[in-house]
Amino acid sequence: MVAKYQKEHExxxxxxDINQTMTFPAMLGVAIKVSEEQSAVxxxxxxxxxxxxxxxxxxxxxxxxxxLPMVGEQIMxxxxxxxxxxxxxxxxxxxxxxxxxxLVKIESVFALMDLETRKVSSVxxxxxxxxxxxxxxRIKRYPKINSxxxxxxxxxxxxxxxxxxxxxxxxxxxxxxxxxVLGYEFLTTHQxxxxxxxxxxxxxxxxxxxxxxxxxxxxxxxxTLHEIRIGExxxxxxxxxxxxxxxxxxxx
Amino acid sequence: MVAKYQKEHExxxxxxDINQTMTFPAMLGVAIKVSEEQSAVxxxxxxxxxxxxxxxxxxxxxxxxxxLPMVGEQIMxxxxxxxxxxxxxxxxxxxxxxxxxxLVKIESVFALMDLETRKVSSVxxxxxxxxxxxxxxRIKRYPKINSxxxxxxxxxxxxxxxxxxxxxxxxxxxxxxxxxVLGYEFLTTHQxxxxxxxxxxxxxxxxxxxxxxxxxxxxxxxxTLHEIRIGExxxxxxxxxxxxxxxxxxxx
Numbered sequence: 001m002v003a004k005y006q007k008e009h010e011x012x013x014x015x016x017d018i019n020q021t022m023t024f025p026a027m028l029g030v031a032i033k034v035s036e037e038q039s040a041v042x043x044x045x046x047x048x049x050x051x052x053x054x055x056x057x058x059x060x061x062x063x064x065x066x067x068l069p070m071v072g073e074q075i076m077x078x079x080x081x082x083x084x085x086x087x088x089x090x091x092x093x094x095x096x097x098x099x100x101x102x103l104v105k106i107e108s109v110f111a112l113m114d115l116e117t118r119k120v121s122s123v124x125x126x127x128x129x130x131x132x133x134x135x136x137x138r139i140k141r142y143p144k145i146n147s148x149x150x151x152x153x154x155x156x157x158x159x160x161x162x163x164x165x166x167x168x169x170x171x172x173x174x175x176x177x178x179x180x181v182l183g184y185e186f187l188t189t190h191q192x193x194x195x196x197x198x199x200x201x202x203x204x205x206x207x208x209x210x211x212x213x214x215x216x217x218x219x220x221x222x223x224t225l226h227e228i229r230i231g232e233x234x235x236x237x238x239x240x241x242x243x244x245x246x247x248x249x250x251x252x
Numbered sequence: 253m254v255a256k257y258q259k260e261h262e263x264x265x266x267x268x269d270i271n272q273t274m275t276f277p278a279m280l281g282v283a284i285k286v287s288e289e290q291s292a293v294x295x296x297x298x299x300x301x302x303x304x305x306x307x308x309x310x311x312x313x314x315x316x317x318x319x320l321p322m323v324g325e326q327i328m329x330x331x332x333x334x335x336x337x338x339x340x341x342x343x344x345x346x347x348x349x350x351x352x353x354x355l356v357k358i359e360s361v362f363a364l365m366d367l368e369t370r371k372v373s374s375v376x377x378x379x380x381x382x383x384x385x386x387x388x389x390r391i392k393r394y395p396k397i398n399s400x401x402x403x404x405x406x407x408x409x410x411x412x413x414x415x416x417x418x419x420x421x422x423x424x425x426x427x428x429x430x431x432x433v434l435g436y437e438f439l440t441t442h443q444x445x446x447x448x449x450x451x452x453x454x455x456x457x458x459x460x461x462x463x464x465x466x467x468x469x470x471x472x473x474x475x476t477l478h479e480i481r482i483g484e485x486x487x488x489x490x491x492x493x494x495x496x497x498x499x500x501x502x503x504x
Contacts, residue, residue, distance in 0.1 A: 013288065014281035014424070016417035023413060029266035036265065071417045157406075159432045160439050161275060165268035165323045172266070180411045184457055187412050205436055 003132040005038035006078035011069045019188060019245070021068035024179070024195075025172035028061075031093040031106055032172075035079045042130040052124060053115050058171050059088070060109040062142045063195040067103050074098050081131035083140075086122050087111055089133065090140060109140070143196045145237040148214030148225040154181045158207045169203050174236050177211040178226045190222070190242045197238040203228070209235065255384040257290035258330035263321045271440060271497075273320035276431070276447075277424035280313075283345040283358055284424075287331045294382040304376060305367050310423050311340070312361040314394045315447040319355050326350050333383035335392075338374050339363055341385065342392060361392070395448045397489045400466030400477040406433045410459045421455050426488050429463040430478045442474070442494045449490040455480070461487065 015026035039045050049055060069075045076096040083090045093106040114121045156177045164170040174197070179187065203209055212227045222243065228236035267278035291297050301307060321327045328348040335342040345358040366373045408429045416422040426449070431439065455461055464479045474495065480488035 012281065012285050013417045014277075014285065014422060017413060018415045018417065018419055020417050025266075025413070029264065033264050033266065154409075159428065160436055161269060161277075161428050161432060163270045165265045165270065165272050167270055170266060176411065176413050180413060184412055 004078055004080045005034060005041070006076055007034050007037065009075050009077050011071055011073045011075060013071050016071045017187075019068075019191075020071050021191075022070070024063075024175035025170070027069070027095065027104060028106070028172040028175070029170075030077055031079065031095075034077045035081075035091060035093070038079060038081075038131075044127060044130060049112070049127065050115070052112075052121075052127065054112040054121055054127075055115055056110050057113045057120075057199075058108055059111055059199055060107075060142055061171075061195065061197045062107040063192075063197075064105045065103070065191070065193050065195075066101070067097075068191065069095055069097070069103055075103065081128065081133045083134045083136045084123055084128050085136050085139060087120055088139065089123060089128060107142075109142075142198075143239065145196055145198060145239045146225050147234075147237070148212050148227055150212065152181070152214065153210045153212040153229075156180075156209050156211055158203050158205055158209065160205065163205055169205070171199060174199070174228060174238075177209060177228060178213075178236070178238050178240075181211040181213050181226075182224065189245055191245050192240050192242055194241040195238060196240075197236065199236050201233065201235045203230070203235050256330055256332045257286060257293070258328055259286050259289065261327050261329050263323055263325045263327060265323055268323045269439075271320075271443075272323050273443075274322070276315075276427035277422070279321070279347065279356060280358070280424040280427070281422075282329055283331065283347075286329045287333075287343060287345070290331060290333075290383075296379060296382060301364070301379065302367070304364075304373075304379065306364040306373055306379075307367055308362050309365045309372075309451075310360055311363055311451055312359075312394055313423075313447065313449045314359040315444075315449075316357045317355070317443070317445050317447075318353070319349075320443065321347055321349070321355055327355065333380065333385045335386045335388045336375055336380050337388050337391060339372055340391065341375060341380060359394075361394075394450075395491065397448055397450060397491045398477050399489070400464050400479055402464065404433070404466065405462045405464040405481075408432075408461050408463055410455050410457050410461060412457065415457055421457070423451060426451070426480060426490075429461060429480060430465075430488070430490050430492075433463040433465050433478075434476065441497050443497050444492050444494055446493040447490060448492075449488065451488050453485065453487045455482070455487050 009030050011022050015022050017023050079093045081091045089110040091108045095104040097103055112121045162169050162173045210229045214225045216223045224240045226238040227234050261282050263274050267274050269275050331345045333343045341362040343360045347356040364373045414421050414425045462481045466477045468475045476492045478490040479486050
């Protein structure tokens with residue numbers, strides 16, 4: 001059975017923030033690495049994809065957090081390419097603790113981009129066949145992401161070390177810009193429980209991006225809306241649902 | 253024999269930059285983790301150190317690079333607390349490739365800071381005894397770091413995710429500010445062979461630091477001088493020696 005692929009991971013101190021929990025860039029880094037290993041095992045690595053003149057892009061993450069992995073914790077990272085349709089592949093990732101409890105679930109939408117035209121290509125069956133994904137007709141819908149009201153933002157310059165060895169600004173880096181803007185006080189007193197993020201355009205080295213956000217509160221509900229913009233153009237949109245961190249500093 | 257401690261590490265894509273080689277923050281993260289594991293094994297973890305009212309700080313790294321670890325490479329990370337004197341502990345780290353070749357050597361200087369007075373404390377013998385370090389009289393000297401001429405700098409805001417689970421701005425993060433300022437063109441055509449870096453003061457969340465640099469070239473010699481400053485105060489100084497990357501994109 002090759003459909004599901006998994007690997008153990010020990011959460012390192014440098015993968016965690018001041019809350020002692022694993023950061024999103026670190027979780028996504030580890031998750032994508034596990035999927036790259038599965039692709040290599042199934043002989044569907046980047047060279048094979050490039051032989052079709054294509055490359056993978058990630059368009060959406062929908063992340064559900066029960067509990068964030070903690071410093072020093074041994075977690076199991078698993079992935080499965082569950083479904084695909086004409087244009088999109090739906091890959092799931094799960095982080096589980098040593099007792100088998102689901103900590104984090106990441107649903108992701110991958111597409112194939114034509115390296116010449118830079119447009120999304122239909123998915124060749126040969127590419128996905130060994131993953132034993134189910135072919136579906138419908139396009140999956142994730143929660144609608146509303147735009148933040150204009151007003152609150154900080155600028156971030158895209159740095160050399162935001163580009164990873166895949167030659168692009170690592171998708172996971174967007175999380176640093178999206179979250180940092182919320183500030184120390186908010187980030188140490190709240191924990192995210194759901195994130196929907198859509199990547200619209202690719203930012204490049206040297207760009208000065210603006211990370212906009214709006215906080216929406218009512219009695220039982222705390223949500224933040226986000227956009228990464230350059231001028232009037234949107235590069236990335238996100239909506240995040242939060243709850244307050246309990247006072248005893250527990251991770252829930 | 254516990255004096256030397258080592259662990260294998262597979263270099264992940266997200267630990268590497270566009271040159272396909274491991275970044276300094278990633279190398280130092282992995283190295284420090286190995287030393288923390290050694291300390292835990294020897295029952296000299298952070299709680300033990302805190303029982304003396306102390307905490308470790310790193311004052312200096314002197315790094316020699318033969319070849320940087322590459323994406324996907326299996327490396328051996330080893331460490332030894334080699335020597336100590338009244339105030340300083342000299343810990344070495346080595347990264348070796350699978351054939352046993354030394355890739356990177358990191359000499360580091362640790363000191364113990366009194367948590368109340370925030371001053372450097374003398375080193376209690378009980379803390380270092382199990383590491384089997386040699387007690388020496390002399391203070392080791394590393395190459396003098398000259399100041400860069402004023403002129404070239406970029407500002408960097410200290411972000412939430414620059415603080416790690418140890419509650420401080422991770423020392424390794426300074427490398428992002430020190431190096432990013434050199435620019436894409438320089439960083440993709442040169443490779444570092446030696447770094448001396450000294451940490452003078454701790455930057456804090458929200459600080460806007462300036463990363464200053466000067467490039468010094470003569471026929472057989474390329475060096476960059478660096479300072480991280482806030483106003484007229486120096487927080488970190490570094491000198492780096494470089495050579496040109498060979499055209500065939502080899503890592504040497």
